[in-house]
Amino acid sequence: MITALIVMAGLALVLGATLGAASVLFKTQGDPLVDKIDAILPQTQCGQCGYPGCKPYATAIAGGDADINQCPPGGDEGVRKLADLLGREYKPLNAEHGIEKPKSVAVIDEATCIGCTLCIQACPVDAIVGAAKQMHTIVADLCTGCELCVPPCPADCIDMVPVAETVDNWKWRYPVFELKVQPATLPAKEAA
Amino acid sequence: MYNSPYLRQNTSVRRVMVTVLVAMLPAIALQVWLFGIGLLLQIAIASATALACEAAMLSLRRRPVARALGDGSALVTAWLIAVCLPPLLPWWMIVIGTSFAIVIGKHLYGGLGQNPFNPAMLAYCVLIISFPALMSQWPGLQGSDAATQLDWVLGGERVLDAVTGATPLDALRTGLLGNADVSAVMQSAAFGHLGGAGWEWVALAWGAGGLLLLALRIITWHIPVAFLGAMSLVSGVAWLIDPSHHASPAFHLLAGGTMLGAFFIATDPVSGATTPRGKLIFAAGIALIAWLIRAFGAYPDGIAFAVLLLNICVPLIDIKTQPPVFGHKVEPPEGGTR
Amino acid sequence: MLSKLFSFNGGVKPDPNKSLSTREPIARLALPPQLVIPLHQHIGGTPRPLVSVGDKVLRGQRIGAADGNVSSAVHAPTSGHVVAIEPRPMPHASGLSSPAVVIEPDGQDIAIEREPFDWHAAAPGEIRDFLRDAGVVGLGGAVFPSHLKLNPGKSGHTDTLVINGAECEPFITCDDMLMRAEPGNILRGALIMQRMLAAKQVLVALEDNKPEAAVALKAAAQALGHASLEVVVVPTRYPAGGAKQLIRVLTGIEVPHGSRSTDFGVQCFNVATALAVWRALEHGEPLTRRIVTVTGNVERPRNFDVAIGTPISHLFAAAGLKPDTDKLIMGGPMMGIPLPNIDAPVVKATNCLLASSPTLFAPPEPELPCIRCGECARACPADLQPFELYWHSRARNFGRAQEYKLFDCIECGCCAYVCPSHIPLVDYYRYAKSEIWARERDKDAADSARERFEFRNWRADREKEEKAAKLAARNAAKPAVKPTDGAGDAATAADDPKKALIEAAMARARAQKEAVAAKNTDALTPAQQAQIDVAEERRKRASALSGSDAPAE
Ligand code: SF4
Ligand code: SF4
């Protein structure tokens, strides 16, 4: 009995020491968690999460100050990925921060643009080109669809247009799975 | 809306399952001829139970009943259970075994294609653990007339003497436990030439059915070859070392469920390994464990337990034996090779 | 002499159904009233239009210029007027539109004057540019710009050039008929390619179900009398015509997914591509026509020589579409794509147009669960485990699907062909692949957005720093006029007003920002954050600055 206890205690000590040594020896540099979270966030930089951009939100999640369901552009899938990464429970998107929308890009009505540059200052990713008193244009490829340029525009000339499906970004649909008798029973089954 | 390929081979799950059933017929016929018609009644009871359970589970799970019933998989499970069990079991045991296989072994895991364990073997194990005595009572050759057999299956009074009670494997085990040596036990009447009187013929019939499955490409050679090869190898080595305590490979191949297991049970695709190398490992593992149970274990035959044990290992075996993908077999050559 | 053929694993033997469309010779199809020529018909960049609406174009005139080197040009198949440049429905599974030049033929078919090009004397690089501008792309279906493949790779030479006439898909016969009709020119094209690739041998391969074409090719090869040129007949087994499978059969080499076959010393072209190369170089004819098999549920199945841009309805009209047709397919029954729109044009990739009827291709039986029977794995020519790919694709577990080498799948359809559970396996792979591509696109976009966002923050910081530095400099100049009381005092004294000034500047900036973005408090937050950071930074810098300045004075 005593020997068993001693052996177990000894083992625990040795293993504990090894673990401790390993954590010192293999200590990771920097804070990769923030970067890993940031890599999942969509980088729309819209601030809907309540933080000034995706990186600050990532830092807040890593620090335990923010929940994982505050990023509407990342959508449901983003929440799931974060839940996966952090080993937390999935929860639906918090509607306080907005709802998931199809990806859009901003388009300036070039006829009404007065060249005030206010939208340029608002755009977090420099997707708007133009100079003072000249007509502005949005580079659609760079626009993240954050909508931050919409409110500042005094001429109200910026519209959010959903990204159209083209031959290049078209996706094959999920094949219909014909096992179920009727779709009506689907939710019941999934709840079970 | 459906997409390419628009051409499909004329094949279906039902066709596969029906072929398996057909391949079982010769052995069933022989067994009926040798041991009496009790088996037929047993098959009928098992089939009816399986179909009823399948239908009930499908409708509970809100799946299309008719289509899934028609795939024949429940019938294959039922027949396998029926031929594994000793004939002349009381009907309620067959019902318990079969419904356990279908309800718990198959549908609780998600139905066709999802079960990690071979449902028939699950049923067999449940029955042999729950009712060990009844499960070891096998009728002798032409031991009783049809009327008595039917009476027993339907739950009538069993006259134990008329049930000779010992399969060759059983007899061997009891004999060895009683310190007799193999050749002495083999002298007794229950043993025919190799695997036990009558049994060896049934085993050969299973083998013939298995060859039919092979010829029709329902199964591949890997599992039967590895199964029989490993069985011969381990039993052969043991026999060479100590022939007085170990039966010959020929006996092991033809006794008990070896042939049935090699061609019909271990080849169940759903719960078995899928890669070529994995199949070899899987089948050899079953044979090894089955022989260990036969030689050293508490049960006369161990195929069912061996199958279940290896079923657990399937995911690991499959992952570790993934065949190389086209173009990833060798390192890219330096410039061409020709 | 090729002594030994190799073999690939798997494959299936569907009923070839080729004789339907080989009874009649190739027919040249009359021009339709309108040609719709998509600008983007190949892998790579979308060509920019060189013509505008109202322009008169001539046959062979370039109407779209290659966008960079990984692209190919597009030409007018006949003379006429450009009536529109606008998005038109494409022969694509999506049925979506993309930009096309619409030409109304004038019926005169006047050719553009050809620029003389002496390919015998030209350097390989010049020939490649010429082929790019002649719009020559792979005509086997992949439409990869051919000039990019006519490059011998690192070693400077190639062992084997494979000319692919296997045409393994059922129903399709366009290559078969082309090999029967123009064997000599195909081989001449192949010899040009051989020269460009510095290839030791040329193997022209076709399946043994095309004996007429084999005879024609062999006779033509004999007439050409090239020792390094050989016609090889390979056993018929789908998909022996897949480039990787054919290379394997002929050379035993397996080219993995994602690597170039030239690095393995082989290169593979379709027979029609070889002919297009010959026509472009010898006759100066850009690629504006191709052979299309029209077959299946039609009255008169046959092969047509059609101008690219001809509406598909025009071909079906010529072949007599039967009324019970339920769907149209571009390509063969194994790999073809559904055509949602019959008015979409023939493009360079259109090798076959197949009309389907419920009796010809029965709709699939309902899908059952996978029973892991392994039939699919035995049929897969890429040695994959299709049911594993299916399992993970169905569960949207794309990472795992990629671990099982989803992208090595050539979508040949063998697995779905043999599956007893009637699972549309390939649909799951297509779905998974396009989801993965979409995710990669999103990820790239996110990465670039992150970079731009960080750059913008950095720039904003720098601008503020500069402003503050100017202020600080001005401020530091003022106390310097006063007599100094002592180094330490000066530092603290200088420090405080500086700080105050900076704070004031910050407050001003903040107020300004607020005024600017009054409606947009969200946008304000990053700005504020940035300013606070700047303030901290400035404080440090300012004190360091004054600390070093003071003793000097
Ligand atoms: S809501 Fe999402 S996309 Fe917007 S800033 Fe926050 S993390 Fe980035
Ligand atoms: S253009 Fe407008 S919507 Fe697009 S990224 Fe810039 S601020 Fe956001």
Ligand code: SF4
């Ligand atoms: S052929 Fe079909 S049922 Fe068989 S393993 Fe493949 S996917 Fe599953």
Ligand code: SF4
């Ligand atoms: S479609 Fe892909 S997985 Fe299926 S057989 Fe062809 S290569 Fe293999």
